[in-house]
Amino acid sequence: MMLIGVGLVSGILSGMFGIGGGTVIVPALVFLGLSQRHAAATSLAAIVPTSITGVISYATGGDVDWIAALLLACGLVVGSQIGSWLLSRLPEVVLRWVFVVFLCFVITSQIVFTPSRDQTIHMTVITGVLLALLGVVIGTLAGLLGIGGGAVMVPALSVLFGASDLIARGTSLLAMFPSSIAGTAANWRRKLVHLKNGLAIGVTAAIVAPLGTMIAGAVSPRMGANLFAIYLGVLLIRSLWTAIKITPGLREKLPHKSGR
DSSP: OHHHHHHHHHHHHHHHHSOOSHHHHHHHHHHTTOOHHHHHHHHHHHHHHHHHHHHHHHHHTTOOOHHHHHHHHHHHHHHHHHHHHHHTTSOHHHHHHHHHHHHHHHHHHHHHOOOOSSOOOOOOHHHHHHHHHHHHHHHHHHHHHTOOSHHHHHHHHHHHHOOOHHHHHHHHHHHHHHHHHHHHHHHHHTTOOOHHHHHHHHHHHHHHHHHHHHHHHHSOHHHHHHHHHHHHHHHHHHHHHHHHHTSTTTGGGSOOOOOO
């Protein structure tokens, strides 16, 4: 039941914000007992079905840039292999702190930038190259942290390439689909994926993602960014506390309950 609950929340947030839902799934799986490494790998598997219905919902409204998504996807597939390789080698404590830094970056981007709703990406050769390079960077983060990459991709498409908030979200969901498959395949070979848990979350999320898309279209761009920042802020507090607890030199400074 907890996995289904995680799927419901991640699916709605995926549709609302154009993310894969890994920012919900990874902490939830860690809370349920998985290591950060296995939680990240399982989360990436759950993102595969989630992104499908989200893309369909945005595409029916004309809010997907197919060329930009293809270029991003090419970079994401390459980056996801790099991220999966790092995931199997970096210490648990490093993974936790990378996730904290990642959340800080995304929260800041949501606070300082308000996307437009009527802009599109103007494609040039330079723009195409930059999109592919952006995909490599985001794909590496996605494979390493178990996220779809949308939490970085959406603000990047709006801030750097001028996409509207809805086009950024729809394009992000489409781009993350092939990279999530590639990253999951790499993680599966390294025996990091709990596939049953991932499918339980992913299928549930896929069913409710269109509801999140409807909500995204109903609220203003500023309100959407504020809601996303608030959600990530709560998540940041919990992730920071978890990272401190497993970091040598910091956990000893935490207050301990008296045994008396």
